Amino acid sequence: MSLTQPVSVPAAVTTKLSVEHVSMVFERDGKSTHVLNDINLEVGDGEFVCLLGPSGCGKSTLLNAMAGFLSPTTGEIKVSGEVVRKPDPRRIFVFQERGVFPWLTVEGNIGFGLSKLPRAEREQRIAHYVKMVGLEGFEKTYPQELSGGMKQRLEVARALAVNPDMLLLDEPFGALDSITRLIMRGELLRIWEAERKTIVFVTHDIDEAVQLADRVVVMSARPAIIQQIVNIDIAHPRDISSPRYLELRDGIFQQIGLAHKV
Amino acid sequence: MADEHAARTNIRVQLRPIAFIAVLLVLWSIGIRREPSHLLPGPWGVVGGIADLVRHGLLLKYVVASLFRVTWGFVLAVVLAIPLGLAVGWYRRAEMALNPILQILRPISPLAWIPIAILWFGVGDLAAIFLIFVGCFFPLMLTAINAVQSIPAVYVNAGRNFGLSSAALVYRVLYPAVVPNLIVGLRITLGIAWLVVVAAEMIAVSSGLGFLIIDARNAGNRYDLVLAGMLIIGVIGLLLDMGMRSLEKVKSFRWGYSED
Numbered sequence: 049m050s051l052t053q054p055v056s057v058p059a060a061v062t063t064k065l066s067v068e069h070v071s072m073v074f075e076r077d078g079k080s081t082h083v084l085n086d087i088n089l090e091v092g093d094g095e096f097v098c099l100l101g102p103s104g105c106g107k108s109t110l111l112n113a114m115a116g117f118l119s120p121t122t123g124e125i126k127v128s129g130e131v132v133r134k135p136d137p138r139r140i141f142v143f144q145e146r147g148v149f150p151w152l153t154v155e156g157n158i159g160f161g162l163s164k165l166p167r168a169e170r171e172q173r174i175a176h177y178v179k180m181v182g183l184e185g186f187e188k189t190y191p192q193e194l195s196g197g198m199k200q201r202l203e204v205a206r207a208l209a210v211n212p213d214m215l216l217l218d219e220p221f222g223a224l225d226s227i228t229r230l231i232m233r234g235e236l237l238r239i240w241e242a243e244r245k246t247i248v249f250v251t252h253d254i255d256e257a258v259q260l261a262d263r264v265v266v267m268s269a270r271p272a273i274i275q276q277i278v279n280i281d282i283a284h285p286r287d288i289s290s291p292r293y294l295e296l297r298d299g300i301f302q303q304i305g306l307a308h309k310v
Numbered sequence: 311m312a313d314e315h316a317a318r319t320n321i322r323v324q325l326r327p328i329a330f331i332a333v334l335l336v337l338w339s340i341g342i343r344r345e346p347s348h349l350l351p352g353p354w355g356v357v358g359g360i361a362d363l364v365r366h367g368l369l370l371k372y373v374v375a376s377l378f379r380v381t382w383g384f385v386l387a388v389v390l391a392i393p394l395g396l397a398v399g400w401y402r403r404a405e406m407a408l409n410p411i412l413q414i415l416r417p418i419s420p421l422a423w424i425p426i427a428i429l430w431f432g433v434g435d436l437a438a439i440f441l442i443f444v445g446c447f448f449p450l451m452l453t454a455i456n457a458v459q460s461i462p463a464v465y466v467n468a469g470r471n472f473g474l475s476s477a478a479l480v481y482r483v484l485y486p487a488v489v490p491n492l493i494v495g496l497r498i499t500l501g502i503a504w505l506v507v508v509a510a511e512m513i514a515v516s517s518g519l520g521f522l523i524i525d526a527r528n529a530g531n532r533y534d535l536v537l538a539g540m541l542i543i544g545v546i547g548l549l550l551d552m553g554m555r556s557l558e559k560v561k562s563f564r565w566g567y568s569e570d
Contacts, residue, residue, distance in 0.1 A: 117467055137473040143464050150565035151486040160482075161472040192565050210472065 061092035064214065064246045065114065070123035071271075072109055082271035083109050087123070089265060089274065093213075094244045098257035100300070101267030107250045108218050110272070114248060115141040115216050127214065137161055139214040140207035145223040147203045148191045154178065155187045157202055161210035177205040180239065197228040201235065208239065214246040221256070233259055237284055254304070258297045259286055266303055276303050351534040356541060359534035368522070372539075373546065375518040376507050379435060383442025384503045391447045392492065395454025396484070405455060412448065420445030420506045424513055438510040438518075445506040446499045453495025457488035490558075490566020497554040504547045519543050 072084035083106040091097050099107040112118045114125055116135040125132045127139060135141070140161075148157050158177050162170045178184055181201035191199055200220055207215055220236075221229045237260065240247055251257050257264045264278040278300060282292055335353050342352035351359070363369040398404045423444050424437075431437040461484065469483035511520025519539050526535035558564065 115467075115471065117470075135467070135471040135473075137471065141467065141471050143468070146462060147464050147468055149465060149468070149483070149486070151489070151562045190561055190565060 061095065063090050064093040064095070064128060065089075065091040065248070066126045067110070067114070068124045068126070070110070070113065070120040070125060072106065072113065072118070073121045084113075084120070085271040085273050087272070087274060089277075091246060091248060094246055096240060096247045096249065096260060096262045098261035098264045099248065099250045099267060100254065100257045100264050101252065101272060102269050102304070103252055105267050105269050106272040107252075107267050110267075111141070111216050111218050111248060111250050115139060117141070137210050138212050139216060140210065140212045142200075142203050142207050142215060142217040142220045144219045145196070145199070148199055148206065150191050153188050153190055154183055154194075154202055157191070157206050158209050160206055173209055177209045180208070180242075181205040181235070195228075196224050197232055200224065200232060204236070204239065208243065208245075212245065214248070217247065217249045219250055219252070222251075222253075229256070236260070241284070254297060254300050255288070258293065258300065259288060264300060266300060276300075278303075351537060355534040356537045359532070359538035360542070362535065363522075363538060369542070372517060372519050372522050373542065375515075376511065376520070377546075379438045379510070379515075379518065380442055380500075380503045380507045383439045383507070384446055384500060386439070387443050387446035387450055387499070387503075388496070391450035392454045395451040396458050396488065398451075399455035399458030400484070405459075412452065416448045416452065420502075421509050424510070427510075428514060433514055435515060437514040438507065441510040441514070442503045442506050445502050449499050449502060450495055453492060453499075454488070457491035457495070458484065460491065461487045486562070489563050493554070493557050493563060493566075496557075497551065500550055500554055501547065504543070504550060508543060519546075 067087050067089040070084055070087045071082075074081045074083060087110060089097075099110060101107045109118065113120050114127075114132065116132045116139075119133075127136075149160065152160065155174050155178070158174045159170055162173060165173070174187075178187055181204060183198060183202060183205070186194065186198070191202065194202065204215075204220070217236075221232045224232060233256065249257075249260060258280055261280055264280060265274055266276045266278065267273070268275050278296060280296055282290070282296075286293060339352050339354075342350065360369065363372075398408055420441050423441055427437040427440045427444075431440055465483050465487050466479070469479045474482060507518065508520035508523070511518035512524040515521060516525075519542060523536050523539040526532040526539065
């Protein structure tokens with residue numbers, strides 16, 4: 049059985065995000081760096097996709113382009129048929145670390161994107177998301193007094209509070225210890241199952257990708273191309289010692305060219 | 311029990327600097343008594359000097375005169391240098407154009423401006439205020455430029471992501487992000503203002519604590535008044551710094567000072 053799936057999403061699902069022939073070249077100090085090379089990808093509505101690749105391969109660059117922080121050198125990115133030209137609250141980017149505003153409390157951060165709502169509704173939404181990410185009792189706390197995991201949960205809550213269609217997560221758990229990271233993956237899946245946002249999640253951790261995603265997009269080293277897209281056909285909650293899980297994971301290890309032995 | 315112990319240790323720690331000052335005062339008196347030359351008046355002489363100033367109604371008058379000049383010079387510099395510095399820091403091209411001239415003007419001591427200050431404003435308050443303004447302007451402007459440039463891109467991107475307009479981005483992200491760095495700059499600069507006012511008053515005016523010191527020496531070698539003036543300058547400088555420091559304790563500003 050082949051692990052490789054077509055680039056497009058299954059016909060029954062509407063396409064949320066499409067990346068069409070996107071290349072990216074950075075010019076700096078007279079040197080040009082070719083980061084992305086003709087990337088084509090479709091992500092379905094409500095789908096959880098992981099972009100997986102070695103550090104520095106350009107997967108974060110692709111995510112930044114999806115968010116509208118960077119413009120592709122050639123090609124187009126479309127969300128719901130509209131070309132992405134600038135950042136938009138309908139797709140919120142979650143940063144690797146220090147993404148929350150340190151001068152605002154937990155409440156202030158979650159309410160950051162809600163300033164246009166009436167007060168009562170804003171407070172109700174803040175309370176809802178404080179509860180969802182388990183920060184009750186920390187409403188008046190400043191981020192510097194929170195642990196790393198709590199800060200990341202706060203950033204996810206701030207993103208969800210504006211009710212975006214899509215979350216773009218850039219190695220959001222990369223700076224956490226391995227135990228917290230595992231817990232956070234479970235939390236993210238719980239939230240995703242409750243809210244059904246489209247999620248694009250960048251990681252360099254193969255296990256993380258196979259545990260979370262519907263599809264794993266494996267990218268090569270720079271200039272990045274999509275090497276392979278792996279369909280993770282295991283229902284949640286996933287048994288991470290099941291034969292199918294190990295088969296999929298080892299397939300990706302091989303694809304990336306890593307011997308699965310230390 | 312443990313609390314009581316901690317409280318007692320705390321008091322002892324707080325008493326330490328007071329005890330040290332007391333020891334210095336005793337050594338000073340002993341030194342003056344063994345060597346009663348014209349080197350320095352003793353601590354009681356200085357207390358007498360301060361009492362003299364109070365009796366003649368000069369202490370409050372001179373303190374107010376000095377604070378008045380510092381306030382005007384400092385506030386003018388803050389009002390002009392900070393917005394200008396923030397704007398210049400935000401627009402890279404403006405920074406590149408202005409940086410060389412700033413780097414040339416910055417190391418010039420504010421005291422080097424004294425002749426120009428007198429030429430432009432004559433002898434009087436305006437000249438002193440101008441000198442303080444010049445002394446504060448360049449460090450404040452450089453602080454503001456650096457503060458903008460050291461805002462992590464993450465905050466700006468997050469602000470734009472939530473759909474903020476340019477104006478909202480300035481007051482909801484840029485401004486709060488620079489405040490901790492600005493407070494450090496303000497604190498250092500207020501210290502500079504207090505240094506400059508004393509020098510300016512020795513030359514450009516006939517009131518204030520700087521004038522007191524130079525006048526006490528010129529009019530009869532009253533070194534008790536010289537030391538009294540120095541002591542008052544030190545104490546007021548300390549109080550000004552404590553006032554600025556209390557800003558650093560505000561919770562929404564304090565994040566900039568954590569090691570994180």
